[in-house]
Amino acid sequence: MHIKKAVIYGFGKWVDHTIDFTDESFVCMYGNNESGKTTVQQFLLFMLFGMPPQKRAGYKPKTSGKMGGRLTVHDADIGAFVIERLHDVSNGKAICYTSDGKEHDESWLQKQLKGMTKEIYQSIFSFSALDLLDIRNMHEEELGEVLLGIGMTGSNQIHTLEKKLDDQLNKLFKPFGKKPEINQQLASLDTLDHALKHYQKNEQDYRTSKESLHQLDNELILQQRRLDETRDAVFRLNQQRQALPILKDYHRLKNQHQTFPDGFSFPEDGIKRMEQVDEKLLPLKSECSVLQNNKDAYVTKRNDLQNDLYDETVYEQLAAFLEEKQTWLDRQKQIDEYAKTIQKSTWQINEELKQLDAGITMDDLSWLQLPFSAEKTWNQLKNEWDQVELTKATLNEEHRQLLKEQEYLHVQKETLQASLMTTEQEYDLQETVRQYYRQKQIQDDVTEQAKNWYQLKNRQKSQTNIWVIGGIVASALISIVALAIDRMLLLSAAGVILVASVGQWVLGKRSVLELDEMIASTNTDSISVTEEEKQEAEQLLKSNDDNKQEWSILQDKWRSNDMAFWKWEEKQSEWNHRNNRLQKQVAEQIRQYPFLKQIDLSHWPALFHSVKHVLDEQRHKKWQEQQCEELLQENRRYEEMIDQFFHDSEWITTNRSTMDQLTEMENILHEYRKSLSLIDQYNEWIADTEAKKNNIQEHMRLYEDELAHLLSIAGTDTKETFLAKGKQLQEKQECAMKIAELDDRLVQLLSGDDYETLIVNEPPDERALESAYERETDRISDIEHFMEQKRQERADVKAYLASLESSESYSDTLHRYTAEQEKFENMAEEWAVLKSAKAMLADTKRHYRQTYLQQVMEKTTHFFHLLTETSYCRIYPPEENKSFRVESCDGIRYDVHELSQGTIDQLYVSLRLGISDVMSREHRLPFIIDDAFVHFDPVRTKRIAELLSSVSNKQQVILFTCKPNVTEATANVTTIHGRIPLV
Structure with missing residues (x-):
């Protein structure tokens, strides 16, 4: 099964979004965290397997009221079909649409999925990084069993379930434990049992009273039985008292019935039957006489008709001729039609030959033959001629276009060649541009230098002024101080400072003048190339470059045109050869x-x-002429045969046409058939009359036999004695009916034994019956009085037992013992169920191991070999006390806990791919992986990507990831960038 497209109406954060999985088998859906990848995965599972209402509510979109979508999948058996699920339609059940336009329900989808559920799918065809994390956090001793379970079912649930069963069994019971619940319950029952035995030893009186109560119960049961028997006897005696008058009448009628003679033979309802026979015989005798007279009249008329007929062979010949009459008429009609058709065909052929105007005459048609191959040849020649003419026109047009293009290119080349510069002109323009830029650079340098010199000049002016002013101020201050303290030496110093300041000012002034001269000298140079000249030179150079480029293009077009001319000449040569061959074929035709x-x-x-x-x-005309001639010959033979028949029969034939002869034959045959019909009618009437007569006589014989039979049964010779004997029989039957009626009443009143006794013997004496009834009634009173005494004794003993049982210690202990025993039984039943479940799980693992594990290990070995770059060549599943092992290519075997964590991850992935490959042979479902390789290094990620790409050749693989390195490793597959659309 291949997922083609998912249309999400609303699911979680996704609203009105379409994801196209394309036709690729390996699809990688990339997106950052919280981008909706897991929601898409849950949507796919929801579309395939559905989702409970409570869980669906968690994916109901916040911004849309519609929750659900459509999933387009392709199956190798039934083709493409669409699965649609909506939250508010049929409680989320699927509606499937196949390519033939039919709709199917959830059961049809489950049939296509072959019973696959969401849980089984996730354990076989899906895994994530969390699964690898569980493997990383697992103890060494558990790892082998978990990998075995994954190899068998695709998940670690078998190991988890086994561990859970072991924990529950140990929690319930251990053979030598004290803390398990069943062990504690057994100890509690032992304690309660000892307490009950202690109470029972101190209550011996309780047992004695119990035995007395039991004896009293038995005595009451025995007395109750005697009471029931006595009451039954009273009931029977009362029945006999009520039935006594009926018994007396029964025996009286029985004695009267015995007075009638035994062996009394008389037919049942004999008198009535005798009267019925007499009533039916008289009309039958009268009807039989009438039928005989009718028969004699029919025979006479039939014989007269038979004497007037010809011999039967004459009529047979007439019938034979008349049977051919219609055929003769049809042939005559066909002859006329053929004559008209032949005449019309001759005229039509002449007209068509005239219209053809091809020089073909009627005589030519006799020898002319046009085989089927001629049509094919002429069509081929016509098509070939059309192609030759079309090719000729195409070649002429192509030649004209090539000449036109060549002429245009020639003109363009001459025009462009005239506009190209010489090498010297181009060099001069380039030198002008270079000179402009050299002068511009110098100008910029001079400007920058002048700017620096102006700055230096200003600084020197400032320094000179500062020196002069400072010297004058300093001289003045020193002079004032020298005059004040009367020190002439200080005045000399002041004079020296003043002279130095003036000298520094003179030097600075000279330096400034020199700078002015230098600046003036730099400004005297001028630029010989102007901006306009430079731009004009550049424009001319650019135009020349464009012309060069266009010249190069023209050269290429010229060469292409030459090549096209060469190809055209080849086509023209080929056309000449084809045309010559066509002309030869036309000449042959x-x-x-x-x-x-x-x-x-x-x-x-x-x-x-x-x-x-x-x-x-x-040809059709010739065939019609032949058919017409054959029909004429057939009609001539038929007419000659009719003439010969009339001649042999000595009937009149002079000047009579064949139609008149046939009409006369029809009249004779009609009269013959009419006479035969009357003869058959008379024969039928004769036979019918004879049959009716025989039937009546048969009925008469039946009634006569019935009359004789009645007399024979009664043993009489006459009707009078028969009737007297019948009256006596009626009296005997009435007596028997009364006896039977009384017998029915006695059956209802008396019981079975009493009925059998009293019906045979004489009725009992009424006085003795009353005495026995009173005696049994008194006996009932005595038994009831005795039972009342025993009931009182039983009540006393029961009250004593109740006082003994009212002790709270014994009753509480007994109640607790019963409750604890019931609790123990429930625990034991739970322990037995868990033990059976563990045994069944072990049997299932053993069966699966024998059936599928070898196939899974072979596939796992193949995948593991590829993932580890041929480092390991074989995998051994756990057996006996050996753990999961792998064998390297150098023959060394390692237990699974000796491997690195990365290699264990690779082994886990290989196991999941192996079980998926084996199971996908029956369940062809996509393999979904959710960020399972986030802890893999780039090398291992690339290996697993290559492996998944090879797996996708047989099974669709959908990879969800948020890591860019995973998408880089899967760069050769289709990548879908998942993000939540803006709503």
């Missing part, structure tokens, strides 16, 4: 069919059908 010479080749196929039609009409 004209030699075979000269009339084609004056017909254009393009009309040959149409001419073929026209000539073929004329030839068909000519």
Whole structure:
């Protein structure tokens, strides 16, 4: 099964979104965290397997009231079909639409999934990073069993279930444990049992009273039985008292019935039957006489008709001739139609030959033959001619276009060549541009230098002014101080400072003048190339470059045109050869069919059908002439036979047409058949009359036999004695009916034994019966009084027992013992169920191991070999006390806990792929992986991507990931970037 497209109406954060899984078998859906990848995965599971209402509510979109979608899948057996589920329609059940337009329900989808459920699917065809994390956190001693379970079912649930069963069994019971619940319950029952035995030893009186109560119960049961027997006897005696008058009448009638003679023979309802026989015999005798008279009249008329007929062979010949009459008439009609058709065909053929105007005459049609191959040949020649003419026109047009293009290119080349510069001109322009940029660079350098010199000049002016002002101020201050303290030496120092300041000012002034001269000298240079000249030179150079490029393009087009001319010449040569071959074939056809010479080749196929039609009409005309001649011969033979028959029969034939002879034959045969019909009618009436007569006589014999039979049964000879004997029999029957009626009443009143006794013997004495009834009634009173005494004694003993049982210690202990025993039984039943479940799980594992584990291990070994880059060549499942093992290519075997964590992850992935491959042979479902390789390094990620790509050749693989390195490793597959659409 291959998922093609998912249309999400609303599911979680996805609303009105379509995901196209394309036609690729390996699809990678990439997106950051919280981008909706897991929601898409849950949507796919929801569409395939449904979802409970409570869980569906968690995926109901916040921004839309519609929850559900459509999933387009392709199955190898039934083709493409669409699965649609809506939250509010049929409680989320699926509606499937197949390509033939039919709708199917949830059961049909489950049938296509072959019973696959969501849980089984996730354990076989889906895994995630959490599964690898569980493997990483597992103890060494558990790892082997978990991998075995994954190899068998695709998940670690078998190991989890076994561990859970072991924990529950140990929690319930251990053979030598004290803490398990069953062990504690057994100890509690032992304690309560000892307490009950202690109470029972101190209550011996309780047992004695119990035995007395039991004896009293037995005595009451015995007395109750005697009471029931006595009451039954009273009831029977009372029945006999009520039945006594009926018994007396019964015995009286029985004695009267015995007075009638034994062996009394008389037919049942004999008198009535005798009267019925007499009533039916008289009309039958009268009807029999009438039928005999009718029969004699019919025989006379039949004989008269038979004497007037010809011999039967004459009528047979007439019938034979008349049977051929319609055929003769039909042939005559066909002859006339053939004559008209032949005349019309001759005229039509002549007209069509005139219209063809191909020089074909009626005589030519006799020898002309147009085989089926001729039509094919003419069509081929016509098509070939059309192609040759079309090719010729195409070549002429192509040649004209090539010449036109060559002329245009020639003009363009001459024009463009005239506009190209010489090498010297181009060099001069380039030198002008270079000179402009050199002068511009110098100008920029001079400007920058002048700017620096101005700055230096200003600084020197400022420094000179500072020196002068500072010297004058310092001299003045020193002079004032020297005058104040009267130190002449300080005045000399002040003079020296003043002279130095003036000297520094003079030097600075000279330096500034030199700078002015230098700046003035740099400004005297001028630029010889202007901006306009530079732009004009650049424009001319650019235009020249464009012309060069266009010249190169023209050169390429010129070479292409030359190549096209060469190809055209080859096509023209090929056309000449093809045309010559066509002309030879046309000449050969004209030699075979000269009339084609004056017909254009393009009309040959149409001419073929026209000539073929004329030839068909000519053949059809000849066939009609032959048929007409055969019909004429048949009619002549038939007419000669009729004439010969009339001559042999000596009937009149002079000047009579065949139609008149046939009419006379029909009249004779009609009279013959009419006479035969009357004869058959008379024979039928005679037979019918005879049958009726025989039937009446048969009825008469039956009634006469019935009368004799009645007299024979009664043993009489006359009707009078028969009737007297019948009256006596009626009296005996009435007596027997009364006896039977009394017997029915006695059966209802008396019991079975009493009835059998009293019906045979004489009725009992009434006084003795009353005495026995009173005696049994008194006995009932005595038994009831005795039972009342025993009931009182039983009540006293029971009250004593109740006082003993009212002790709370014994009753509480007994109640607790019963409750604890019931609790123990429930625990034991639970322990037995868990033990059976563990045994069944072990049997299932053993069966699966024998059936599928070898196939899974072979596939797992193949995948593991590829993932580890041939580092490991074989995998051994656990057996006996050995753990899961792998064998490296150098023959060394390692237990699973000796492997690195990355290798264990690779082994786990190989197991999941192996079980999926084996199971996919029956369940062809997509394999879904949710970020299972986030802990893999880039090398291992690339290996697993390559492996999944090979797996996708047989099974669709859908990978959800948020890691860019995974998408890079799967760059050769279709990648869908998942993100939540803006609503």
